[in-house]
Amino acid sequence: MAGNGIFAEILDGDVFKYYADGEWKKSNSGKSVPIVNPTTRRTHYKVQACSQEEVNKVMEAAKAAQKLWAKTPLWKRAELLHKAAAILKEHKAPIAECLVKEIAKPAKDAVTEVIRSGDLVSYCAEEGVRILGEGKFLVSDSFPGNERTKYCLTSKIPLGVVLAIPPFNYPVNLAVSKIAPALIAGNSLVLKPPTQGAVAALHMVHCFHLAGFPKGLISCVTGKGSEIGDFLTMHPAVNCISFTGGDTGISISKKAGMIPLQMELGGKDACIVLEDADLDLVAANIIKGGFSYSGQRCTAVKVVLVMESVADSLVEKVKAKVVKLTVGPPEENCDITPVVSESSANFIEGLVMDAKQKGATFCQEYRREGNLIWPLLLDNVRPDMRIAWEEPFGPVLPVIRIGSVEEGIHHCNASNFGLQGCVFTKDINKAMLISDAMETGTVQINSAPARGPDHFPFQGFKDSGIGSQGITNSINMMTKVKSTVINLPSPSYTMG
Ligand code: G3H
Numbered sequence: 001m002a003g004n005g006i007f008a009e010i011l012d013g014d015v016f017k018y019y020a021d022g023e024w025k026k027s028n029s030g031k032s033v034p035i036v037n038p039t040t041r042r043t044h045y046k047v048q049a050c051s052q053e054e055v056n057k058v059m060e061a062a063k064a065a066q067k068l069w070a071k072t073p074l075w076k077r078a079e080l081l082h083k084a085a086a087i088l089k090e091h092k093a094p095i096a097e098c099l100v101k102e103i104a105k106p107a108k109d110a111v112t113e114v115i116r117s118g119d120l121v122s123y124c125a126e127e128g129v130r131i132l133g134e135g136k137f138l139v140s141d142s143f144p145g146n147e148r149t150k151y152c153l154t155s156k157i158p159l160g161v162v163l164a165i166p167p168f169n170y171p172v173n174l175a176v177s178k179i180a181p182a183l184i185a186g187n188s189l190v191l192k193p194p195t196q197g198a199v200a201a202l203h204m205v206h207c208f209h210l211a212g213f214p215k216g217l218i219s220c221v222t223g224k225g226s227e228i229g230d231f232l233t234m235h236p237a238v239n240c241i242s243f244t245g246g247d248t249g250i251s252i253s254k255k256a257g258m259i260p261l262q263m264e265l266g267g268k269d270a271c272i273v274l275e276d277a278d279l280d281l282v283a284a285n286i287i288k289g290g291f292s293y294s295g296q297r298c299t300a301v302k303v304v305l306v307m308e309s310v311a312d313s314l315v316e317k318v319k320a321k322v323v324k325l326t327v328g329p330p331e332e333n334c335d336i337t338p339v340v341s342e343s344s345a346n347f348i349e350g351l352v353m354d355a356k357q358k359g360a361t362f363c364q365e366y367r368r369e370g371n372l373i374w375p376l377l378l379d380n381v382r383p384d385m386r387i388a389w390e391e392p393f394g395p396v397l398p399v400i401r402i403g404s405v406e407e408g409i410h411h412c413n414a415s416n417f418g419l420q421g422c423v424f425t426k427d428i429n430k431a432m433l434i435s436d437a438m439e440t441g442t443v444q445i446n447s448a449p450a451r452g453p454d455h456f457p458f459q460g461f462k463d464s465g466i467g468s469q470g471i472t473n474s475i476n477m478m479t480k481v482k483s484t485v486i487n488l489p490s491p492s493y494t495m496g
Helices: 005-010 052-069 074-090 092-103 107-132 173-184 198-211 225-233 248-255 279-295 308-322 342-357 405-414 428-437 471-477
Strands: 018-020 023-025 032-036 043-048 136-139 150-158 161-165 188-191 218-220 240-244 261-264 269-273 301-307 376-379 396-402 420-424 442-445 479-487
Touching (some): 043 092, 043 198, 074 198, 107 173, 161 225, 173 471, 198 218, 225 248, 240 248, 240 471, 248 261, 279 301, 279 420, 301 405, 308 396, 396 405
Parallel strands (some): 240 261, 420 442
Antiparallel strands (some): 018 218, 032 043, 136 150
């Protein structure tokens, strides 16, 4: 149970504490923030509403702890991360329970998220030992006009304090995908979890606490974005921001100072289906890609662009699978569960009504109860409909029929987003040409878009983000290069 057993110390009455200076604390604000269960639409948990003064203290502690951490041997940092990963996996049940209650993630997927997170942390520890244990050695005589009088030694050093802001849909996994690279690289870490997902994140942070990381190295502040959001992202102590979420990321990037940013801000991932595609494979991937976690994934299939000649057949196959999707509460492991909030459900409904008014074909009847929206496939969507361009973040998927591959590529590239896309064809040569033409960070050939496995590079073009993630890229991004040049009085050439 959440807040019980080894997690009892993170709870005070009915409000979860925040984590600072190696301790679980109550905010001096005396205020709390309610977390509404998307299924019941009632307050399920409460977290501390931290103040700006508390953020200042956290930043001071993070700065001080980082100085010592940077001098902690790499193998020791890795050892602590492995320990945290093991504790996290051991306590997957209560953490998964939080994910079910806070964000209505189906129970099985919630457990998977925690296990995947433990694996990510361990892999990150191993990768860090490999790539941070090596530097570069350069000699000067490779550049014109130089003798071999200079030896340059380069290594990767920490940035300082990393601010991590993960989104509601993976509050544990997308938190550790920022925490683990930051720590292995010698940084300290301040986490601001999403409000929905905060309690799962606090439980995860407790696993790091139990692993024995030094005081102040990791902190987790909860509270209202309006109170501490800008204050955190514009804080002078922050040396790097890793953010995943919506277009708030664009304003963060405009306000942040001269610091490295890593941002993933959503997508409108297109699924281009050619005439020779295996339509059963496509239909299975559209269901998995479009409807898992009720479409609330940045990498969900968000528009199907299918060649007219195979469109009827594909739509029939997808329809036959949509009726089999179970709809209901996350506790019962239903495929489709309530979307995260009432405002999200209202937004999705707005897109559906716009499509209806403009003449899209409804393959199922539109149905909604509270935050629960039944899966809906919209055929014959045209570019003048909002759903053709906007990201519903819900179980509603538009199908646009195309007359040529070029039309599909054009639609994909006309989007503001450029996260991932996919193409289905048996012709690998065509698939490569289409992949090269699609302006997205990743193109999947014959499979739905996905971030994982978590060590693959993950990046968005255009409004989908800045920088590349994935374990190796995140470690590199959270370091800077330092050079030391040894100047010799006379050229020296190593003899064999
Ligand atoms: O929601 C954004 C995530 O980065 C997508 O991750 O492909 O593992 O669902 P996923």
